[in-house]
Amino acid sequence: MLAQPALDLTPTQAVEALERVLLDGLDPEAAPPRTSVPVPAGELLLMPAASAAYAGVKIAGVAPANPGRGLARITGSYLLLDGPTLRPLALLDGAALTTLRTPAVTALALRRLAVPEAGHLVLFGAGPQAYGHLDALRAVLPLTRLTVVARSAGPAAELAAYATSHGLAASVGTPDAVSGADLVVCCTTARTPLFDGRLVPGRAAVAAVGSHEASAREVDGALVARSALYVEARAAALREAGDLLIPGVAAERLANLSELVNGTAVVPTDRPRFFKSVGMAWQDLAVAAAQYELHAARRNVSQST
Structure with missing residues (x-):
């Protein structure tokens, strides 16, 4: 058995x-x-x-x-x-x-892409992946503050209360909260951008995990254009990552997760770092x-x- x-x-x-x-x-x-x-x-x-x-x-x-x-x-x-x-x-x-491994992938990437003092997480979504990402990121980064942005007020408030019970200052906010973020994580079913990428500060690291479709995205072309870009694998991203395919990103701009973990990928500090995950076997x-x-x-x- x-x-x-x-x-x-x-x-x-x-x-x-x-x-x-x-x-x-x-x-x-x-x-x-x-x-x-x-x-x-x-x-x-x-x-x-x-x-x-x-x-x-x-x-x-x-x-x-x-x-x-x-x-x-x-x-x-x-x-x-x-x-x-x-x-x-x-x-x-x-x-x-899936609920366990997807946040773990994000946490592995953001541990290397976030500034050492990253404390403020702006989290889009309030479903199982949002809870999983909060727990994973709390485990690897010095989070002190959470802003939840979600379509439904009730689930957003519940996630904020969960974060408060784990010692974070938490509130429900609006998409422009990204302007004060150290970390932005998108784990939604959205098919169009969730926020204005021009508002994201240069110190911030951003991750988007909600889609594996070439026609869907959670971030806009403005963020992609100004960010250093990281993916699990270039081959997978160029098949499935609408966040990168819709703005027409070339493979040469992408570093993969192995390169990031093994220290061969460049991680700048003067612009946002964007990690796009589609999930891999x-x-x-x-x-x-x-x-x-x-x-x-x-x-x-x-x-x-």
């Missing part, structure tokens, strides 16, 4: 798992692409990845009408396999895995493997006592 471990990795552990595979030499540019299949309810995504030790595949559903039914927009499962034998090892909640594999190993270690300790 397959192990079905709960996803209880901490945000810090998830960030470390991603960092470790990049420091060990994983090339994001060589990672297999995601397969997307339109279906009546929305979209089915197939995301395979493999390393020497593990292989895995996530089957995810994106159902835009689900929130109106009181259901999660993202559904799915993750099957983790033994690398040498391809024997199934574990089945994980795919939506929970190697990230799911790294976090799923770390969760499985944590579960296995606990099981071994329990059996030996």
